[in-house]
Amino acid sequence: MVAQHHQPRPRPPGRTAPSRWAGLLAAAGALVIGAMPAAAPSAAAAETSGDNDTMTIAVSQPVDSLSPFLAQRLISTNILRLSYDFLTNYDPETNETIPALAESWETSDDGLTWTFTIRDDVTWSDGEPLTAEDIAWTYTTIMEDEAAAEANGNFVANFESAEAPDPTTLKVTLSERQATMLALDIPIVPKHVWETVDDFASFNNDTDFPVVGSGPFVITGYRPNQSVTLEANTDYWRGAPEFDKLVFRFIPEKDAQVEALRSGEVSLISGLTPAQADALQGEENITVNNATGKRFQAFTINPGARTQDGEEFGDGHPALKDKTLRQAIMRAIDKDEIVQKVYGGYAEPAGGYIPARYERYAWSPEDDERLDFDVDAANEMLDDAGYETGGDGVRVSPDGDRLKLRMHVHNNRPDYVSMGRLMQERLADIGIEIDNRTVDPGVLSDALHNGKYDLIFTGWSVNPDPDYVLNIHTCDALPEKPGTMRGDAYFCDKKYDELYAKQLAEDSDPEKRAEYVKRMQAILYDEAVVNTLTYSNLLEAYRSDVIGSIQVQPDPGGNLWGQDGHWSFSMATPAAAGTRDTGTSAVVIAALAAALAAIGGGAYLYLRRRAATAEDRE
Numbered sequence: 001m002v003a004q005h006h007q008p009r010p011r012p013p014g015r016t017a018p019s020r021w022a023g024l025l026a027a028a029g030a031l032v033i034g035a036m037p038a039a040a041p042s043a044a045a046a047e048t049s050g051d052n053d054t055m056t057i058a059v060s061q062p063v064d065s066l067s068p069f070l071a072q073r074l075i076s077t078n079i080l081r082l083s084y085d086f087l088t089n090y091d092p093e094t095n096e097t098i099p100a101l102a103e104s105w106e107t108s109d110d111g112l113t114w115t116f117t118i119r120d121d122v123t124w125s126d127g128e129p130l131t132a133e134d135i136a137w138t139y140t141t142i143m144e145d146e147a148a149a150e151a152n153g154n155f156v157a158n159f160e161s162a163e164a165p166d167p168t169t170l171k172v173t174l175s176e177r178q179a180t181m182l183a184l185d186i187p188i189v190p191k192h193v194w195e196t197v198d199d200f201a202s203f204n205n206d207t208d209f210p211v212v213g214s215g216p217f218v219i220t221g222y223r224p225n226q227s228v229t230l231e232a233n234t235d236y237w238r239g240a241p242e243f244d245k246l247v248f249r250f251i252p253e254k255d256a257q258v259e260a261l262r263s264g265e266v267s268l269i270s271g272l273t274p275a276q277a278d279a280l281q282g283e284e285n286i287t288v289n290n291a292t293g294k295r296f297q298a299f300t301i302n303p304g305a306r307t308q309d310g311e312e313f314g315d316g317h318p319a320l321k322d323k324t325l326r327q328a329i330m331r332a333i334d335k336d337e338i339v340q341k342v343y344g345g346y347a348e349p350a351g352g353y354i355p356a357r358y359e360r361y362a363w364s365p366e367d368d369e370r371l372d373f374d375v376d377a378a379n380e381m382l383d384d385a386g387y388e389t390g391g392d393g394v395r396v397s398p399d400g401d402r403l404k405l406r407m408h409v410h411n412n413r414p415d416y417v418s419m420g421r422l423m424q425e426r427l428a429d430i431g432i433e434i435d436n437r438t439v440d441p442g443v444l445s446d447a448l449h450n451g452k453y454d455l456i457f458t459g460w461s462v463n464p465d466p467d468y469v470l471n472i473h474t475c476d477a478l479p480e481k482p483g484t485m486r487g488d489a490y491f492c493d494k495k496y497d498e499l500y501a502k503q504l505a506e507d508s509d510p511e512k513r514a515e516y517v518k519r520m521q522a523i524l525y526d527e528a529v530v531n532t533l534t535y536s537n538l539l540e541a542y543r544s545d546v547i548g549s550i551q552v553q554p555d556p557g558g559n560l561w562g563q564d565g566h567w568s569f570s571m572a573t574p575a576a577a578g579t580r581d582t583g584t585s586a587v588v589i590a591a592l593a594a595a596l597a598a599i600g601g602g603a604y605l606y607l608r609r610r611a612a613t614a615e616d617r618e
Helices: 017-022 041-048 074-083 132-144 254-263 274-280 323-331 335-341 375-384 414-428 441-450 467-471 494-505 510-527 586-597
Strands: 002-004 054-059 088-090 097-099 102-107 113-118 159-166 169-174 217-223 227-232 245-250 268-270 286-301 347-349 404-410 433-439 455-461 530-543 547-549
Touching: 054 254, 074 217, 074 227, 074 245, 097 102, 113 132, 132 159, 132 169, 254 268, 254 274, 254 530, 274 286, 274 530, 286 347, 286 414, 323 375, 323 510, 335 347, 335 414, 335 530, 404 414, 404 441, 414 433, 414 455, 433 441, 441 455, 467 494, 494 510
Parallel strands: 054 245, 054 268, 404 433, 404 455
Antiparallel strands: 002 102, 088 097, 102 113, 113 169, 159 169, 217 227, 227 245, 268 530, 286 455, 286 530, 347 530
């Protein structure tokens, strides 16, 4: 048997334990994605007034579900990460694996059997013990029930079985080796509560409060399109959080969130525009956090919508099946211009599919592969391919189809709206007319699923292991029938799929796996169906008179909203406490002890979490 383990990173010289965990800056909030009615001021005021141990987070995304089996939006999965624990977790500083419900783990020599030792000191918030049986039941339910697999089915697609021979042992048997076994980002639910659910497709877990969980906070209230309230789990096994209550308050307009922060109605906001972040810099009792980008902004080109069995549908422009045209479109777009004009320099031009933040997997095209901004080269490509320019300046394909393309852009994303306008101008320079459809996200989503678009904006968060965002471009991600796709592009390539299978099975050599991942990105780049534009920074702000300390991830330079853990909330201290020399909190001590508890010595596996959500399918 080969034991898998985590070695905590040595503390830098001269750095004290409290400062290691205190964090540098903070914020939380939501991506500007779904529009919704504003929260009722009276309800928000009643929840947040006069309570120094309450953190109020402004969010602009509606909850899709509070069921761990169904939830896919970023707001929902982050709330669930606070209320349910996972098999393993990720170090707040390094993103490396640390124990969570699993204290330690072993793999068989063939890599097909994983045995996890489960903690014996964890209870559900209703007092019942959490055992390996809860974990095995959660995984098996996803394996066997199609509805329960909606959110996280990809994690267990390779499982043969998940069993609990005793309360502290979980045994998972695989059909093939799987490099992501230390990143099973599935919230573990209590069997004694969930085994009574008749229909996982319709049960949203939002009618019986408090919701039974095992995380640092317990969900105690939910007002659709208004707020979600969580209270500290005083029996949490890592130690009780110092904030007694979290309130996620729905404020759809970003400017309104900024004013709510200024007035003290909310404590944290995220997803700021550069202008908003600059305006908040230096304001009394407000701190701005500029986190490195873990998310890419992109657009996809419709190469022809089709199902897995080859049935064509939708009405994408037929000329877009031509890779030459798709590559010419990329050569007409100035990414540096977007970085400066749209993001005010708070971004990087994107090359590959994985942001530069993740050095192991990040890829950039070599000189002879590059599709850099060059209008003359783009025009020459189209001339040579027989796209003639008409009297109105718009090109016509060799088959006689005028190059007027529909471009769907989110109307609630100011950055996307600005990018859309720039792209419309630049594509006109190569004879392509753009019908710029700046629409509600729901309209955009319908166009995607019905295959009735030509260019469509998208964006995904990418986390330490990129498996999920790579998976959505396999042929299996094509819809089984129109309207059921898992990805955001009708992309299917045999070589890409072969490389995907190899990287997933490569559980012993991280560098070899990374090489497969880079080759996959090269295919995406060359085919020019999935086209990354930028990696934007995450701009956040918080009230320092409410929050004394809060942990970024990774540290330094990391974010708080959309973390690969719950550290920003479970380790935060109120301002009154944050100004005292209280030493390392109970949560931190327990986290350190858990990290040191992992045993053995073997190959280091980089980790993954499900990095994106349905609302990220932009």
